[in-house]
Every structure is written in structure tokens, then in C-alpha cells.
Amino acid sequence: xxxxxxxxxxxxxxxxxxxxxxxxxxxxxxxxxxxxxxxxxxxxxxxxxxxxxxxxxxxxxxxxxxxxxxxxxxxxxxxxxxxxxxxxxxxxxxxxxxxxxxxxxx
Amino acid sequence: xxxxxxxxxxxxxxxxxxxxxxxxxxxxxxxxxxxxxxxxxxxxxxxxxxxxxxxxxxxxxxxxxxxxxxxxxxxxxxxxxxxxxxxxxxxxxxxxxxxxxxxxxxxxxxxxxxxxxxxxxxxxxxxxxxxxxxxxxxxxxxxxxxxxxxxxxxxxxxxxxxxxxxxxxxxxxxxxxxxxxxxxxxxxxxxxxxxxxxxxxxxxxxxxxxxxxxxxxxxxxxxxxxxxxxxxxxxxxxxxxxxxxxxxxxxxxxxxxxxxxxxxxxxxxxxxxxxxxxxxxxxxxxxxxxxxxxxxxxxxxxxxxxxxxxxxxxxxxx
Numbered sequence: 001x002x003x004x005x006x007x008x009x010x011x012x013x014x015x016x017x018x019x020x021x022x023x024x025x026x027x028x029x030x031x032x033x034x035x036x037x038x039x040x041x042x043x044x045x046x047x048x049x050x051x052x053x054x055x056x057x058x059x060x061x062x063x064x065x066x067x068x069x070x071x072x073x074x075x076x077x078x079x080x081x082x083x084x085x086x087x088x089x090x091x092x093x094x095x096x097x098x099x100x101x102x103x104x105x106x
Numbered sequence: 107x108x109x110x111x112x113x114x115x116x117x118x119x120x121x122x123x124x125x126x127x128x129x130x131x132x133x134x135x136x137x138x139x140x141x142x143x144x145x146x147x148x149x150x151x152x153x154x155x156x157x158x159x160x161x162x163x164x165x166x167x168x169x170x171x172x173x174x175x176x177x178x179x180x181x182x183x184x185x186x187x188x189x190x191x192x193x194x195x196x197x198x199x200x201x202x203x204x205x206x207x208x209x210x211x212x213x214x215x216x217x218x219x220x221x222x223x224x225x226x227x228x229x230x231x232x233x234x235x236x237x238x239x240x241x242x243x244x245x246x247x248x249x250x251x252x253x254x255x256x257x258x259x260x261x262x263x264x265x266x267x268x269x270x271x272x273x274x275x276x277x278x279x280x281x282x283x284x285x286x287x288x289x290x291x292x293x294x295x296x297x298x299x300x301x302x303x304x305x306x307x308x309x310x311x312x313x314x315x316x317x318x319x320x321x322x323x324x325x326x327x328x329x330x331x332x333x334x335x336x337x338x339x340x341x342x343x344x345x346x347x348x349x350x351x352x353x354x355x356x357x358x359x360x361x362x363x364x365x366x367x368x369x370x371x372x373x374x375x376x377x378x379x380x381x382x383x384x385x386x387x388x389x390x391x392x393x394x395x396x397x398x399x400x401x402x403x404x405x406x407x408x409x410x411x412x413x414x415x416x417x418x419x420x421x422x423x424x
Contacts, residue, residue: 030231049380057372094330
């Protein structure tokens with residue numbers, strides 16, 4: 001049981017090492033290379049907008065075209081997260097809401 | 107010996123750094139106050155970093171429990187979670203990867219996603235770079251110094267970046283008990299974060315085992331986490347157009363593209379809209395990257411308004 005859990009498939013090795021590699025590259029690039037490079041404001045805006053846009057792109061299809069329960073729960077998560085700034089609280093609210101709404105709809 | 111190295115370090119302070127260093131001018135700390143304040147060794151700065159990081163590490167631990175639970179739900183085993191948290195050590199990208207975690211894994215898409223989500227680390231690394239170069243350059247053996255810097259770079263994350271910038275600022279104001287060894291401080295705080303992140307990921311996966319996700323609405327936990335992370339990244343009106351672009355492109359992409367490419371399509375499209383649109387007012391163009399991007403001069407713990415201190419483990423519960 002635990003041995004099975006500890007086994008790492010070949011494609012997981014590849015994927016995880018590739019992700020670790022590029023992530024380390026981003027860390028080292030700032031440390032060792034970028035001190036002398038000047039970024040234009042445009043490139044800097046692009047870099048700083050990237051993570052937020054990635055997250056939005058990730059959730060948009062589920063929230064916007066997933067159904068009523070998803071849309072309402074998504075809005076609730078946004079509200080809770082905005083007020084509490086707590087990730088666990090927002091997650092619990094979202095999960096509870098979707099559980100309840102699906103039950104009501106079904 | 108250590109003392110000598112520290113004194114040398116002070117001497118090699120990056121005076122003026124990379125042009126306009128704003129509120130973080132390192133010469134401030136190493137000038138008038140440097141001569142009289144007691145000098146601390148690198149080891150003490152490692153410990154100081156770890157100590158200052160304890161509250162942050164606790165919130166990272168909670169966040170890591172959630173990651174472990176969702177990772178187990180996505181079908182990752184303990185070994186895979188250990189590898190991911192131990193080697194990638196970047197929360198946001200690890201969360202996004204879970205959504206793409208279907209065997210055979212889309213390796214290229216995963217790597218491209220990790221690159222895109224973690225590009226912010228380039229900005230953070232660049233903002234501490236003058237101080238790190240200083241501590242690396244002053245080490246007795248240049249090769250050992252470089253090795254240490256590569257190690258400290260591995261531990262760079264949103265949270266300890268913010269803490270380190272804060273410590274450097276206190277140092278510049280003469281309130282840190284001597285010039286701050288940025289590399290040691292970063293390594294100490296980052297080391298503690300690494301332990302918290304790795305252990306909580308494993309604990310979360312064990313605690314969440316045997317739970318049927320869909321029956322409890324846990325399949326929505328992914329979406330909830332990402333939405334919550336996104337609110338932590340919201341910087342104001344300037345984000346509206348890029349985010350709407352990202353959302354629309356993603357919805358279209360999900361309909362017409364195979365796999366998870368809609369994530370990259372939306373992310374790149376939205377961020378390009380941000381780059382091509384009018385910049386925020388008052389923002390100088392062509393800044394040196396060595397200058398702390400935005401949030402740095404506001405001290406530790408403060409969330410940068412500018413995208414440098416964002417995403418990942420840190421947007422919350424600071």
C-alpha cells in the first residue's frame with residue numbers, strides 16, 4: 001500500500017523534474033543574470049501580470065460555463081477571500097456552497 | 107575569520123546598487139551605522155531569518171495541508187508529492203499542475219505553465235540580487251560563495267523574499283543590529299518555509315486519503331483555491347482588462363483547443379493585453395531590474411502592489 005504510494009511513474013519524474021528545472025531557472029535568472037539587464041516597462045508589466053492572468057484563465061471555464069452552482073459558489077469564494085484573506089476559509093466556503101447547491105438542484 | 111568576512115562584506119556594499127534603489131539604498135545601512143553596530147555572522151543571520159519566518163511558516167503549513175489533500179485527490183502519491191514540494195517548492199505552479207495531472211502527463215505544457223507562473227521569481231531574485239552578489243563576493247572562497255548563492259536562490263519564494271526585503275530595509279535604517287547578510291537571511295527563512303511546505307504537503311495527502319472528492323464537493327476545492335489566490339493578486343483597476351481578456355480567451359480555448367492549453371492561451375493573452383495597454387500612471391519606463399520592483403520599499407510582509415510579491419504560497423494570511 002505505502003510502497004505503491006511511494007512509486008513514482010516515469011512520466012511523473014519527467015514532468016516534476018522539468019517543472020523543478022524551469023522554476024529553479026527563474027530563481028537563478030534574477031539572482032545572477034538580471035542585475036545588469038534593463039527591462040522595459042512593457043516587459044515588466046507583462047511579467048507582473050502573468051501569474052494573475054494564468055489563474056483567471058484556469059478558473060474561468062469552470063466558473064463561467066460550468067453551471068449555476070459553480071458560478072454562485074465562485075462568487076461566494078471571491079467574497080470570502082476578499083474579506084478574510086484566508087485561503088482555507090475561502091476553500092471551505094466554496095466546497096460547502098457547491099455541496100449544498102448541487103443537493104438543492106438535484 | 108567570520109568577523110573579517112563580515113567586515114569585508116560591509117566594505118563591499120553595493121553602493122548605489124543598480125541605479126535608483128529607492129528606499130532600499132544599501133549604502134544607508136553600511137555607512138554611518140555600520141561602523142558602530144555589532145556585526146553578526148552569517149550563521150546568526152540564518153537563524154534570524156528562520157525566527158522572523160515562524161508566523162509565515164505556520165500559514166504556509168495550512169496552505170500546504172490543502173495542497174497535499176488536493177494532490178492526493180489528483181492521484182499523486184506520497185513520493186510524487188515529496189518530489190514536487192521538495193524540488194519545485196513553488197505553490198501556485200504546483201496547484202495549477204494538479205489541474206493538468208492526467209497520465210500520460212502533458213510534460214511540455216506543465217513545464218511551460220511552471221515557467222509562466224513562476225516568472226515573477228525573476229523579478230524577486232533581481233531585486234535582492236545586489237545584496238546577494240555582495241555576500242557571495244565577499245566570501246573567502248569565491249567558489250563556495252557562488253555555491254551558497256545558488257543554494258539560497260533555490261529557497262527564494264514569495265514569503266521570504268518579502269521578509270528579506272523588510273530586513274534589508276531595517277538594516278538600511280540601522281535597526282537590524284548591523285548590516286544584513288541577505289543571502290544568509292534568505293536561506294534561513296527559506297529553509298524553514300521549505301520544511302513547512304514539504305511536511306504539510308505530505309501530511310495533507312495522508313489526512314485526505316480515502317475521501318471521495320465529488321461526494322463532498324471537494325472537486326470544487328481546486329477552483330476555490332485558484333479563485334482565492336486570484337483575489338490575492340488583484341492590484342486594482344489596471345488588472346480589469348487583462349483579466350477579462352484572460353477569462354474570455356480561456357473560455358473560448360477550453361471549447362476549441364485540446365487538453366489544458368486554454369490556461370496558457372488565457373494567461374498569455376491577458377498578460378499581453380496588460381503589457382500592450384497603457385501603463386499605470388507615474389510609472390517610469392526602462393527601470394533597471396535591480397531596482398526592487400514596486401513592493402520592495404514597503405518592507406516585509408507588505409504585499410507588493412506591483413506583482414513582485416504575489417501568487418504562490420504567499421498571497422494569503424500575511
